[in-house]
Amino acid sequence: MAPQTIWLLIVLGAMAIALAVTPVARWVALRIGMVDHPAPRKLHARPVPLLGGLALYLAVLLVLVILEDRYNLHQLASVLLGATAISFLGIWDDRWGLRPLIKLAGQGVIAGAVMATGVMIGLFPWPALNALITLLWLVGITNAFNLIDNMDGLSGGIGAVCAAFFLLLAALNGQYLVGALAAAVLGACLGFLRYNFNPASIFMGDTGSLFLGFLMAVLGIKLRFPNNVAFVTWMVPVLVLGVPIFDTVLVVFSRLRRGLNPLTMPGKDHLSHRLVRAGLTHREAVLILYLVQVALGVLAMFIAMAGAVESYLIGGLVGGMALWALGRLERPPFWDGK
Numbered sequence: 001m002a003p004q005t006i007w008l009l010i011v012l013g014a015m016a017i018a019l020a021v022t023p024v025a026r027w028v029a030l031r032i033g034m035v036d037h038p039a040p041r042k043l044h045a046r047p048v049p050l051l052g053g054l055a056l057y058l059a060v061l062l063v064l065v066i067l068e069d070r071y072n073l074h075q076l077a078s079v080l081l082g083a084t085a086i087s088f089l090g091i092w093d094d095r096w097g098l099r100p101l102i103k104l105a106g107q108g109v110i111a112g113a114v115m116a117t118g119v120m121i122g123l124f125p126w127p128a129l130n131a132l133i134t135l136l137w138l139v140g141i142t143n144a145f146n147l148i149d150n151m152d153g154l155s156g157g158i159g160a161v162c163a164a165f166f167l168l169l170a171a172l173n174g175q176y177l178v179g180a181l182a183a184a185v186l187g188a189c190l191g192f193l194r195y196n197f198n199p200a201s202i203f204m205g206d207t208g209s210l211f212l213g214f215l216m217a218v219l220g221i222k223l224r225f226p227n228n229v230a231f232v233t234w235m236v237p238v239l240v241l242g243v244p245i246f247d248t249v250l251v252v253f254s255r256l257r258r259g260l261n262p263l264t265m266p267g268k269d270h271l272s273h274r275l276v277r278a279g280l281t282h283r284e285a286v287l288i289l290y291l292v293q294v295a296l297g298v299l300a301m302f303i304a305m306a307g308a309v310e311s312y313l314i315g316g317l318v319g320g321m322a323l324w325a326l327g328r329l330e331r332p333p334f335w336d337g338k
Helices: 003-032 053-069 070-095 100-114 125-146 154-172 178-197 207-222 233-239 242-257 270-279 282-305 309-328
Strands: none
Touching: 003 053, 003 154, 003 178, 053 070, 053 178, 053 207, 070 178, 070 207, 100 125, 100 207, 125 154, 125 207, 125 233, 125 309, 154 178, 154 207, 154 233, 154 242, 154 282, 178 207, 178 242, 207 233, 233 242, 233 282, 233 309, 242 270, 242 309, 270 282, 282 309
């Protein structure tokens, strides 16, 4: 069977599982009281179940177990075990709460264990530097999806867009295992969005956002470009994951500028919140961020096939626009400057 056919079956299978399992997860969450209650810094006005991330996890895991052969599952074993550990860390945080530093330490340990199995960036000739960048990437992207999970349908929708581009890039570069994992994530996110898009009847919680972010980080590392050089292609996963990365930089920059701890409780200072503050509805803000991520994904695909000069011209342009946006979003109508 052709890889493209298997990937399509994986997408459809993961979507079907997510569609079937998410209502069950919602029922269980309500039964055990695992809900997100309204608060001054939150947008919802009623308690919302939190176990949506478990549905995402099960959809990805089950579809790969069912549709992948044993050899490929063995190849993916370390990634799936790491994703499982991250999911249980998220469940613990959703149910009982974890201090930010303890959560970061747990993520670091899990990332280190996965790195020991060979999931490693190979950009530089110095192994220690590659290991450090890999650790920062894994923990950073994991938390970027955790941070962007601040509005109905945002993290799941951005995850679907990113996974779709990872799948396309895998298809163009003959990356079968990366394609299978990206297809599973894409299908799971699409199925989950049926219940998570505004107005959401269930949230993914840290269980889902940490799981999703970890898999995205791994996909960015595992993707290879045999027809281009690392000096160029390092920009590809950065652009594919551009919206979560920019949102994280914006929040950290803004909080440090105001003398706040970036690891404090969630606030309404994220990119999506600022778009709503400027006059957009919640749905409009989320859809615009989907479109921005699609545009960045298209640029990433061009860079994957382009030479160094063209790639760095585009990368420089995107970087310049990001710096401009960073300053502009700190002023009215997006923010009051305080």
